[in-house]
Structures are given as structure tokens and as C-alpha cells.
Amino acid sequence: MQPLIELTGVNFGYGAFNVLEDIDLHLHPGQFVGLVGPSGAGKTSLLKLVLDLLTPVEGRIERVRSNLRVTYVPQIETVDWSFPVTAEEVVLMGLDHRQNIWPWPRRSERERARAILDKLEIDHLAERHIRDLSGGQQQRVFLARALVAEPEILVLDEPTTGVDVRSAENIFHWLTHLNQDGMTILLTTHDLNMAAAHVPWVVCLNRRIMAQGPPQEIFTESILEDAYKGEFIVIRQNDMIFVQQKPHSHGLSDVLPDPVEGGLPNHDSREKSANPVSALKES
Amino acid sequence: MDVLLAPFQYEFFRNGVIAAVLVGGLCALIGVYIVLRGMSFIGHGLSHAVFGGAVVAFILQFNFYVGAVSWGFVAALLINQTVRKTTISADAAIGVVTTASFALGVALISRYRRFSQSFDAALFGNVLGVTPTDIAVIVFVTLAATFMIFFFYKQLLFTTFNSEVAQVYGIPTFWIETWFALILAAVIIASVQIMGVTMIGAALVVPPITIRLLTDSFHRLIIYSTALGALTGLIGMYLSFYVDVSSGASIVLLQSALFCVTLFYVSRVRNRNRLVETPVYGPT
Helix, strand or coil: CCCEEEEEEEEEEECEEEEEEEEEEEECCCCCCEEEEECCCCHHHEEEECCCCCCCCCEEEEEECCCCCEEEEEHHHCCCCCCCCCCCHHHHHHHCCHHCCCCCCCHHHHHHHHHHHHHHHHHHHHCCCCCHHHHHHHHHHHHHHHCCCCCCCCEEEEEHHHHHCHHHHHHHHHHHHHHHHCCCEEEEEECHHHHHHHHEEEEEECCCEEEEEEHHHHHCCHHHHHHHHEEEEEEEEECCCEEEEEEECCCCCCCCCCCCCCCCCCHHHHHHCCCHHHHHHHC | HHHHHHHHHCHHHHHHHHHHHHHHHHHHHHHHHHHCCCCCCEEEEEEEHHHHHHHHHHHCCCCHHHHHHHHHHHHHHHHHHHHHHHCCHHHHHHHHHHHHHHHHHEEEEEEHHHHHHHHHHHHHCCCHHHCCHHHHHHHHHHHHHHHHHCCCCHHHHHHCHHHHHHHHHHHHHHHHHHHHHHHHHHHHHHHHHHHHHHHHHHHHHHCCCCCCCCCCCHHHHHHHHHHHHHHHHHHHHHHHHHHHHHHHHHHHHHHHHHHHHHHHHHHHHHHHHHHHCCCCCHHH
16 A cells, blocks of 8 residues: 655754664554654654654655645644644634635534534533633644544654643543544654553654654664663553653662662661762762 | 824834834734744844845935845745754754844944934834835835735644644645745834834734634634734833833733733632642542
8 A cells, every 4th residue: 555655764954963764664544553652762753754744854755735734733832832723723723814815714614613522522612712612622632633634644753742641541432543543643742651552653763763653563672772771671461662861861860769679778878868969069 | 082082193113003003913813824933033133134234225325124124034035944954953044144134234233324314213113204105115014914814824824733744735825835935024024113023022922922822723812912912002102102102012911911910810810720720639
């Protein structure tokens, strides 16, 4: 099957600094792909290359058609929460504006927006200002804006950042349903356990693609340690995978309790760290 | 009633009122987008940049409007592109581009002192100098700005909210921002005679931030801000006539006074609501 978007030998950087090197990535119809990797690994840059917001320094990006419908849910931190718009007005932004030249929405457009909000269980919040919603509700509003455009590819940048565990679970639940209905999904996430539980194809990235495949193959200690440059514990139980980073792996063993033994592993270092100002002076 | 009608016997007042109402409403309408994009300083800066262009046009004996509009448009584009393509923030880009342009105007004025008197009017606004040509220009710019905002309302809203995401959703953000820069430059040139270079920035910003204190709805912000701008333009002209101060200063002072009253009112209402909503915990 021909990929919807195909990246071949893509390099990208800001000035002299290389952010992404030699990226080969195919996004096939109906795929659900999760990009994982440490902060600064180039995940958002890769999404923006896919979205045609950035241009590669080298390599090529091909789309199956020029009019491919792609929608985007940006990181929640990029949103101006004081902007005077309601949840419904945000969703209406997602409609094709060439279909209606008037400033006000048609009745059919409002009904479509309300139906999506209803599907995401936030129809009753349509008239609320976006600032007055919880993190999970805000995320659903932006997901609704993406869905109202009926995309072929849905791209999400860290959709569960800043939301509680239940809301994060709900978001992945909806994304799984959308994917089962045939929608192609590409997202980035820092939540490795959520990705292990819900995303069928994982790409592990740290400036270059370290590995890609089903979560059972990708969430291994060696691959994660290679990508994140830290120590990981991966526990497998039945079909479930649990990933936990060891606190020692960031050189914090001096100040954090041992997760197994309890208490501080090094008495001297605890005394030193008791007063951070004097510790700094000593150093 | 005589107090209200008496000034209309003078032609300069009739012209001035038409110009002030249109300019007040127009600045407030465009100002909504400027405030929401976090570029409040652009009106102040561009008006100064336009002043440089006007001086150059005068020396080269170009038509004032052609020289000033081209200069303002190029300055607005330079600011937009600097912000889009570099890590320089909007306020820094505005500061560099527009102050350099204003400095050029000042340098040329100090070199050719013979026309400094007429540029005093451009700096501080002079209702006596509003000609039928000025009114025709203001009407044309008002129609063009209203047309653009009416028919590109949704595209402009999305671009103002988040330009990068709007681009993904198929909005031609580059063209929308370019058109907006052109309209903004035109609004500032059309407003110079009535408001003065030094007052336009406030006329763009004060009505939208006043209404913003009262509403969370975008379309209400657009409508009420425009109405407030036009109303303060009208009342400001009367103040200018009876108190004998420059038209730009009287309009901006009136707008600023209304902003202070609104801020005071909103703070009091919020404090009262906070007191009502704060639960009182006591022994159970």
C-alpha cells in the first residue's frame, strides 16, 4: 500500500545545529504511530516537517496527494488561553472556510461542531471560554477542532501533557477508536506507559530513528537506554508493558531515596545536600 | 442642544467630526487584532515610521499618500518577516524598524527646517487641516478594512489565534498577514491628520483593551470596540472644540479616562464576586 506521507533521508537543523539526521519514515493509511524520545530529540520538529511547516535541509518528503487533509493538535502550552474565544468557536475554526464566506457559521456547521463536542462528552461546555476549562477538557476542544475537519491524517503533539491520568486514558481511548474507524494518527508523547498500552507502532527518536516497531519490540531496556541515555526498568506482565526510569540514571542517587532499599543511599551526600546554598559554595 | 449643534456651523468641524468618528472606529477595529497578537506597540511604531516616509515623499515631491503608504507597508512587512524568520521578538523588531525610520524623518526635518511647521500637525493632529481629500481617503480605507475583516473574518481570527496551526488547516497565513500589514499601514496614514503620529498608537490599543475587560467573546469585542472608538472620536471632537486642545489628544485622553473607569469597575465587581464566592470555613 502506498504511504500517505513518506520521508526519505531527511536532515533538518536550526543554523549549524542538527536536530534530525537521516530520517526515513513512512506513514501508511490506517496506521497509528507514536513518536517517543527524550526532550530535544526532535519529535516536534519531525511533526512540523510532516505538516509542511518546516523544510528539510536534505532529503525529501512526499505526500500521496497535494490536497491530503491533515489536521494538527498543538502542544497545549502553545495556546494563548486569554484569547477571547469559546470552546465552540475554537471547534468552528477547523471547518473549511472556503465553503462559507460569511463571518457567521451556518446552522449545519454549528450542528457539526456540536456533534463532535458531544462525541467527546463536552457538548455542555460549548459556550464556555477556553480558559475556564480543565486541562483534559481543553485538550478535547482542540481534538474536536481537528476532527471537525474530517482529516485523513491526525497529528497530535503531546496530547496528554498537563492532563490527569484519567483524562489521558480517555484521550488515548478516543484515538484508538478513531484509528479503528480508519483514521491515520501520528503523535508524540512522553508517556511511555500510555504509548505501550495504546499505540500499535512506536518510533523511538533521538535526533535519528533509534528503532521502530510494535511496542513489545521497542520498549526494551537496551533501546530505551540508548535513546534516553538513562537506565530503565521494563516489566512485562501478560500483554502489558510497564516502563519506569531509574532515578539513579540521572546522577540523582545522592539526593533521592533508593527505590528498592528506601532511605538515602549515601549519608554524606545527604548532609551536603541539606543546605543547597552551602553545597553550591563548597562546589 | 445649542452646545451640540453650534459647532456644526463651521465646515472644519463638520469635516473633523466625520473624520474623527471614522478614524476612531477604524483604529479600534484594527486594534482588536493588534492587541490580541501581542503587538500593541506596532501602531505607535508604524505611525512614527510613516512620518519618516512622509518627510521623504515631501522632499522627493511625491504624493504624500503614495510615499507614506509604501513606506508604512514596507516597514510593516519588515517587522512581520523579522518576527517570522528570526528569534527576534515583535517589540524589538518594531523598535528597530520604526525608530530608524522616524529618526530618518527627524534628520531630514532638521536638515530642511523650512517645512517643520506643517509636520507639527502630523505629529500632534490638527482638525483644522482635514480636507475633503482626507475624508475621501479615510472613507476608502474604512471600506477596504471593513471589507477585509468581514469577508476574511474567520481566516483572520484563526491566524490571530495561532498562525502556525492555521497554516496547517489550509489558511493562507502569509497572504492574510500581508493584507493585514497593508491595511494597518493605510489606517495609520489615513488617521495621521486627525490623530497625529504620537496619538495613533493609543487610539489603536485603548478601546480594545477597555472592551476586553468586559467581554470574553471575540465578535462582541470587535463590535463594541469599534463603537467605543467611533463614540470617543465624536465626543473627543467636541472636547477639542470647546477646550481648545488638539483633536488627537482629546480623543486619547477621553479613551484613557474610560479605560480607567472600566478598570476600576471591573476590579470592584471581581473583588465583590470573590468575597461572595469564597467559602467560609468554620468549626463543624
